[in-house]
Amino acid sequence: MTSLPCPAPRTGARLLVDALLANGVTRTFGVPGESYLDVLDALSDSAIDFVICRQESGAAMMAEACGKLTGRPGICFVTRGPGATNASAGIHIAQQDSTPMILFVGQISRAMRGREAFQEVDYRAVFGPLAKWAVEIDDAARIPEIVSRAFRVAMQGRPGPVVVALPEDVLSALAEVPDAPAVEPAETWPGLADMMRLQRLLWAAKRPLMILGGARWNERAVASVARFAERFDLPVAVSFRRQMLFPADHACFAGDIGFSVNPKLTARLKDADLVILAGGRFGEVPSQGYSLLGIPDPGVPLVHVHADAEELGRVYQPALAINASSGAFASALEGVQPPNTITWGDWRAQARADYLEWTEVPPANPGAVQMASLVHYLRALPKDTVICNGAGNFAIWVHRFHRFRAYGTQLAPTSGSMGYGLPAAVAAKISQPETPVVAVCGDGDFLMTGQEFATAVQYGAPIVAIVVDNGMYGTIRMHQEREYPTRVFGTTLKNPDFAAYARAFGGFGVTVESNEAFVPALDAAFASGLPAIVHVKLDPEAITPTTSLSALRDKALAGRSNA
Incomplete structure (x- = not known):
């Protein structure tokens, strides 16, 4: 030898x-x-x-x-x-x-x-x-x-x-040692018996619902799931900050299960007689504080598909546990056959109608700048545009009202980490220079990692960062107004001129203080060919799409008076 x-x-x-x-x-x-x-x-x-x-x-x-x-x-x-x-x-x-x-x-x-x-x-x-x-x-x-x-x-x-x-x-x-060969992860494939059991469960169902989450997905797998949903006329929801796993313009898409979830979607999940959870763990946020399914008995037949066997039954004990990576499971769905007669067509159609009603028109918010303008602008961008965000109430408008239409277009932390949006956008633009990349940031969120705007300038990565400035840590302020309405403390911010900040690094900066200025400002940011910051001054009262700070405070005070 x-x-x-x-x-x-x-x-x-x-x-x-x-x-x-x-x-x-x-x-x-x-x-x-x-x-x-x-x-x-x-x-x-x-x-x-x-x-x-x-x-x-x-x-x-x-x-x-x-x-x-x-x-x-x-x-x-x-x-x-x-x-x-x-x-x-x-x-x-x-x-x-x-x-x-x-x-x-x-x-x-x-x-x-x-x-x-x-x-x-x-x-x-x-x-x-x-x-x-x-x-x-x-x-x-x-x-x-x-x-x-x-x-x-x-x-x-x-x-x-x-x-x-x-x-x-x-x-x-x-x-003196040789190199090791390249590593390719093992794909865990579902067994034929598992897929046959899944088919039987679907044939017996009257109100099925599929939820996608987690990792190990790719564009091909997402397309396979979309075809499966079409064949079965199946409503499909996505987990928190996993909206790129199913196209929002697809007739089977029922919405996302995250913060500020559509109440009709949570009601639908509770009313389902079969839940297929593929890829995800259904943690605290998508489960709405572990309240939507029972623990350990989910209270509904649950099919849980995950690449890691240790995640199966970790919280919820499923009727069918399938140890398979997301891509392999998606491919195996091609062999699952629908029943001769699908009886849940109205169930799927109503789920879609509920999603469209919940996300179609962002309501007006207090102040001169309307967050609806931001959402409408994002929707008009090319479908491959990568949207990045960190954590904060500003993200509610993006997650609820933007329509993610393609895989690989969402970078957002399920961990809820502030400061993520800007560096994620820089990485995406350096990696995919021909793809439009937008970071939507809060003011406190942006300044967690704002120095990485210098990295964007150094590497000629023309991202557009929309900094929504309401002069406070908005999410914490919202909780304070609800829990301590007369004792707000430690959440007010004195912010810089973010447009000047961009120019100081050699980028493009523009400030928006009126609704009419929003779209021209964003157009100018993209046209500049430079890393850009669009500084949007939002009324502090515009705390969520459905309520204001003063309304939260009044409700909290009224509740204490009645107690």
């Missing part, structure tokens, strides 16, 4: 970069640090682009956004100590959103461990509960092995983040 030739010695840093190249990585995000200078040097003459970010949380969110868009791990490099802890926000998003991501963290030399050396952190202890896997590499020869495993853990089953710590001396050490 002829042995393979022994490769020339390489540094740990070069082995790491070669492992990334073997797995098709073309772009990484990060903030440079002295703890991984060897990696930066190895990247400098490689085919991998290193996007220089301004803070590690923004870098990690960019990597997470790439993981969402591609289904392959987004890659982020940060330095030890504060660099790693800054990046933890992106790790938390990736974990709760089931996004494949790998965070590489520079680490002190092995000989210094246990002395609380400069910026020393035990990353396995810190990130162990937060990530899917946290590991520190102790031997340069094991880099191909551990990086390969990191890719597989990040993508396989329920995707998630992996944290890999890189001691400085490991990165500079030499090792």
Whole structure:
């Protein structure tokens, strides 16, 4: 037997970069640090682009956004100590959103461990509960092995983040070891018996409802589910911030189950006699505080499909548990046959009518600028436009009234993390330069990661960021007005001129203070060809599409008076 030739010695840093190249990585995000200078040097003459970010949380969110868009791990490099802890926000998003991501963290030399050396952190202890896997590499020869495993853990089953710590001396050490082959995640296919049982359950149903969520989807899988829904005349809803999983202009689309959900949709879910939950976990937000289905008995026949067997029966005990990745399940649906007579046509039609009624015309809000104008503008953009947002009440208008029509067009954190929209938009535009990208941000939300606008300018990524400025942390203020109506505290913001902020970085900035100025301002932002900020000054009273701050306060005070 002829042995393979022994490769020339390489540094740990070069082995790491070669492992990334073997797995098709073309772009990484990060903030440079002295703890991984060897990696930066190895990247400098490689085919991998290193996007220089301004803070590690923004870098990690960019990597997470790439993981969402591609289904392959987004890659982020940060330095030890504060660099790693800054990046933890992106790790938390990736974990709760089931996004494949790998965070590489520079680490002190092995000989210094246990002395609380400069910026020393035990990353396995810190990130162990937060990530899917946290590991520190102790031997340069094991880099191909551990990086390969990191890719597989990040993508396989329920995707998630992996944290890999890189001691400085490991990165500079030499090792003679071959590269590992590229990693492709295993697809878990449903069994024929499972699909036959699903068919029998559907044939016996009178009021079925399908809910899509989670990860492991792609454009082909979404199209397969749409065909399945057409054949069965089946109403399909989507989980919180997963609206790109089913086209909103499809006759079977029944809406999304998130914050400010359509009451008629929750009533329909409670009235269903069969629920098919594909890909998602049906966590706190889509379940409306775990109130829509019983625990552990859902109270309705539940078919739960998930790529990770440990998620099946974790909260809800299903009538049929199918361990399958979303894409594989979607393909298998092609073989499920509808009954000779579908009896729930009116059920589907009414679900669609309820969705259209709930989302057609945003109601007027207090003040000169109407959020309806924002939604109507977004709807008029090309269907492949990527819409990004972080967290805040401003997002309610986007989620309720915008119509997502294509896969890969929504970047939003199910974890509810503020500051996500801007870095996600930067990552999307750098990755897909020909695609229009819009970030819708709140004022407090934007300033969590606003420095990444500089990254957009540096890399010529002409995103359009709409900053909705109501001068407060609106969601928290809303809760305060309801719970402590006479004791509002700590939620007022003194904001900068966001348009001037954009111009200071070399971008385009414009301020909107009237409804008539909104559309021309957005048109000018796109036409500028520069990263742009449209600063929208919204009346603080416009707290949600259906109520004002003063109405919330009056209701809370009236309730206390009657108590």
